Amino acid sequence: MKLVYAIVHSDDAYAVNKGLSSAGIRATKLASTGGFLSKGNTTFMICCDNAQVDTVIEVCKQYSQKRKQTVPASAVLERDYANAEPVEVTIGGATIFVTDIERFEQV
Secondary structure (H helix, E strand, O other): EEEEEEEEEEHHHHHHHHHHHHOOHHHHHOOOOOOOOOOEEEEEEEEHHHHHHHHHHHHHHOOOOOOEEOOOOOOOOOOOOOOOOOOOEEEEOEEEEEEEOOOOOOO
């Protein structure tokens, strides 16, 4: 068995959840916040058979969109530059961790 942590942008959480549900995969959703821009994310915790891991990853790829966002230069630079122009960064997509799990129970 595997435990998959899939961190997606909050705007994509509904679509990812529906995609997982349509694939017959159950998940636990947790609200989370990204460290880079302090924006809302959703972390899905999914316990599944080894054979389902690729399906989980494909659903996350399909429904997690990357997008461009303009942010103040101070959000990406180590120092605060008063006259620095805003910077365009890519956000979204999914960050996925897959770990082995020794035991899983629903009680």
